[in-house]
Amino acid sequence: MRRRDLLSLALAGGFAPGLLAAPSARSLLERFSRQAVRATGRFTQLMLDKSGAAREPESSGTFAFSRPGKFSWIVESxxxxSVISNGTRLWLYDPDLMQVTVKNLAGTFSAAPVAVLFGSADLDKTLVLQNEPKRDGLVWVKATPRQTDPSFAFISVGFT
Structure with a gap:
């Protein structure tokens, strides 16, 4: 069964001057990818099955990044x-298991959600971007990977 991930982020406007003046969520994400050197924020993540039903409880937490490749993704609920990267290595920490897994970062996340948000890749090479309707006071863009067998089906990113 192909896993579907829905990732929703609310990104505040302090990361790049003039960014919020862009006319669409797609433009906001493209400018964010090109111009934001560092940012912090909150996220919610929902994993869906093929029918669109939630597979697991919604998770939420905080993120911070400094391009290229340095980030922390802390799931609180x-x-x-914790998922932490220094740009060359990735640490996955599970306090319940008292376990840390360390991986080399190179080539691991070319189209993964973390690459969309924190990497330096050209979005159009790896993703199809579509504007979504405004909801919850945010403008949204849907990013769908161009790969035929991705680790996620799409992410939705919301901007304030």
Whole structure:
């Protein structure tokens, strides 16, 4: 069964001057990818099955990044977990298991959600970007990977 991930982020406007003046969520994401050197924010993540039903409880937490490749992705709820990168290595920490997994970062996340948000890749090479309707006071863009067998089906990113 192909896993579907829905990732929703609210990104505040302090990361790049003039960024929020862009006319569409797609433009905002493209400018964010090109111009934002560092940012912090909150996220919610929902994993869906093929029918669109939630597979797991919604998770939420905080993120911070400094391009290229340095980031922290801290899941606070429902279970604490940390994903940290220094740009060359990736640490996955699960406090419940008292376990840390370390991986080399190179080539690991070419089209993954973290690459969309924190990497330096050209979005159009790896993703199809579509504007979505405004909801919850945010403008949204849907990013779908161009790969035929991705690790996620799409992410939705919301901008304030």
């Amino acid at each position: 429902p279970y604490r977990q």
